[in-house]
Amino acid sequence: MKISIMDYGVGNLHSISKGIERAGSQVRVISNPEDLLSSDCIVFPGVGAFGAAMDTLRPILPQLRERIKSGVPTIGVCLGMQILFEKSEESPGAGVAVLKGEVLKLKGPRIPQMGWNDVVSTGDALFEGVPDGTQFYFANSYVCRPAESVEIAESEYGQRFPSAVRKGNTFGVQFHPEKSGAPGLRLLSNFVRLAEGSM
Secondary structure (H helix, E strand, O other), rough: OEEEEEOOOOOOOOHHHHHHOOOOEEEEEEHHHHHHHHHOOOEOOOOOOHHHHHHHHHHHHHHHHHHHOOOOOOOEEOOHHHOOOOOOOOOEEOOOOOOOOOEOOOOOOOEEEEEEOOOEEEEOHOOOOOOOOEEEEEEEEEEEEEOOOOOOEEEEEEOEEEEEEEOOOOEEEOHHHOOOHHHHHHHHHHHHHHHHHOO
């Protein structure tokens, strides 16, 4: 399976690449968004800002949207989860919009939320082998507000918010599994297994 990690042009993608490789898959980091259209599996990492990420993706947005909706396994991490929605308070302009809803500023004791937080899941297969209430590492100033029933985990930091979502083969996690030790690696392994099983 050809797993592609989209490089928005900022940040270090080493951790997420290594995490997925340790889950048993080959990874390629791509900077040309058109390469996403021939990928077997897509990863949107948690690096950058909503507007800048969408500027990178906008030239292929209609085709990318249809490809994800057709069932190509996709996971968004942190910012990568947020761009899956229709719009964000962080920046004007449309998101990838494969999930209905918007992204709003987090209302918590200190912004951004930086550190470990409990994740309570609904039992989705993405969390198989991960005990309920396990702590994952967060680094976020915004949270997603779905307008459809896609939430598969929640967390609380000043307010309750969805910390993981799923719609078919499209997944999003607000936390960083690649920075969350053994539970994060298990989650990435589960995603790879689910992605391979969908092909």
